[in-house]
Amino acid sequence: MNAFSLLQIGLILLCTTTISSLQCNHLPLQQRQVIKNSLQLLDKMGRKFPQQCLREKMSFRFPEQVLKPGQKESVKVAIEEIFQHIFCIFSKNLTLAAWDGTAVKQFQNGLYQQIEQLEACIIKKQTHFLQRKEVNRLKLKKYFQKIDCFLKDKQHNLCSWEISRAEMRRCLQLIEQVIRKLNN
Numbered sequence: 001m002n003a004f005s006l007l008q009i010g011l012i013l014l015c016t017t018t019i020s021s022l023q024c025n026h027l028p029l030q031q032r033q034v035i036k037n038s039l040q041l042l043d044k045m046g047r048k049f050p051q052q053c054l055r056e057k058m059s060f061r062f063p064e065q066v067l068k069p070g071q072k073e074s075v076k077v078a079i080e081e082i083f084q085h086i087f088c089i090f091s092k093n094l095t096l097a098a099w100d101g102t103a104v105k106q107f108q109n110g111l112y113q114q115i116e117q118l119e120a121c122i123i124k125k126q127t128h129f130l131q132r133k134e135v136n137r138l139k140l141k142k143y144f145q146k147i148d149c150f151l152k153d154k155q156h157n158l159c160s161w162e163i164s165r166a167e168m169r170r171c172l173q174l175i176e177q178v179i180r181k182l183n184n
């Protein structure tokens with residue numbers, strides 16, 4: 001089995017299961033690095049935001065309350081969920097985006113590795129159910145569903161991808177900010 005089909009299997013597993021509980025005292029430094037790299041790769045995979053797509057812009061309204069730095073544990077869980085959702089979004093049909101395939105693959109790999117490590121972490125540490133996590137999980141699910149539907153409605157055309165890429169960039173920037181706050 002080659003690396004590509006392994007990634008495919010991982011992708012299917014990741015996109016069909018959901019992370020429900022995580023409680024690893026996670027390496028914030030590594031996470032910061034992953035976000036930094038991901039932001040660079042997002043910029044690298046395409047060009048500047050095309051002006052002709054401006055009028056199609058949508059407001060997806062990211063549920064910022066899931067990243068409230070007060071609730072450290074649920075924020076960590078939310079961040080991992082977001083990684084997972086972003087990973088799934090970028091595994092949709094990218095043909096019309098016409099982005100740099102290498103950068104896209106590196107972007108996906110970075111997120112994938114980070115998610116995998118966290119998966120290993122869930123097995124080691126069982127967590128008790130927290131209602132807050134569940135509420136956040138649903139809010140995030142709804143938000144990413146909106147993006148997914150938008151892409152589908154536009155048949156994954158260039159503008160829908162560029163708008164989604166800009167949205168994912170904003171999302172990662174919000175995470176970057178909150179991680180900085182959490183570790184101060």
Ligand SMILES: *[C@@H]1O[C@H](CO)[C@@H](O)[C@H](O)[C@H]1NC(C)=O
Nearest residue numbers: 092093094095096155156157
């Ligand atoms: C992806 O989209 C392109 C362009 O719309 C289409 O030609 C292609 O068949 C699609 N690929 C898959 C796997 O759906």
